Amino acid sequence: MKNKNKYIEIFIKSFSMDKKKFNEKIKYNDIPEWDSIGHMSLMSDLEEGFNISIDTDDIIDFSSFNKGIKILKKYKIV
């Protein structure tokens, strides 16, 4: 994934995370910031960052950082 670093940056910025605490195994609800409202903000930031429009089904399915990589591939973010 060529845009992986950008994806990680958006993740960290969206949740105001400490870079050192980030790991790729992170899942929905693992940290207080990634609650349902944080999830919608993350989707918004990804849409803006990659200039895409994520389908509703994919927003619901976006359950982890790694699942996000698979979903973003559908939008040609590779």
Next chain:
Amino acid sequence: MKIEKNIKLWSSLGMRATFGLIAMELAKKHPDLMITTSDVSTSAGLDRYKKKYPDKFIDVGIAEQNLIGVSAGLSSEGFKVISTTFAPFQTMRCCEQIKVNLGYMKNKVCMVGLASGLVLGNLGFTHCCIEDVGTLRSIPNIAIVTPSDPFELFKVLNEALDYKDSVYIRLTAGSNTKIINDKDYKFKIGKAVEILPGKDVAIIGCGNILGNCIEAASMLREKKIQCSVVNMHTIKPIDEEKIKEIAKKNKLIVTVEEHNVLGGLGTSVAEVLASEVSNCKLVRIGINDFYSSGGSYEYLKKIYGLSVEKIIQTVLSNLKK
């Protein structure tokens, strides 16, 4: 819509995030839609909407009276308008504007009250909202609907935009809401939905607290008590016909609401029963007209008698009397 297939996942997002998702769908369906807020785009799950439709989104800032004034003005110019902020501020801070601009002048606005009931218990009763239904119920020309889960919210919002009057949509619970409706069903504002059939006791509830009602009814069935559960999602106009039918069939009606027992669902049911000749007893469970200290959602539900165990106890003790 595809979205209907995802009830389970949708519920994990809860009402507020689902509201944000639905807003995106509604914008496609209604080109004349405007959403107004008082500084809550993120909290309402509306960040995506705000970026995608900047010309159809107005944040008036923390100025709720203006929220209703601006919304009413947009409505009078022919827009379909959804206003939203946290429930106490969406209803009581701008109550006079709701009365005059919406009730009296009949400008149509769908007001979405976020995080109503007890879910913000840790912030205390400045943010909990147990008075919104009672306050708005006395204003003519405003319907009041409390969706039971995110799937029902989808149905309510779709119908509310085309409803004849302004509608107050009261959102309860946080994320990971209990699934009340696990398959599709017919929804109409003002028409109650029977979730479980029964003939001894009827529990009438609204909002996500219906999850506790369903659990309580299932446990009562194990004790051979045939307990029905009715989703009275619309508190105004109340489904009088359904309440009268329930009163004829049952010995006991128990209303369950995340609201003061004065002025809300229980009061509405009592008003219908008062005009009926019936032997059916009514017991109202809810906030018993007092403010407790703040606490977690689960804690507050327990102390106000809204936990599964307390609902069962109330049913059993009133059946014995």
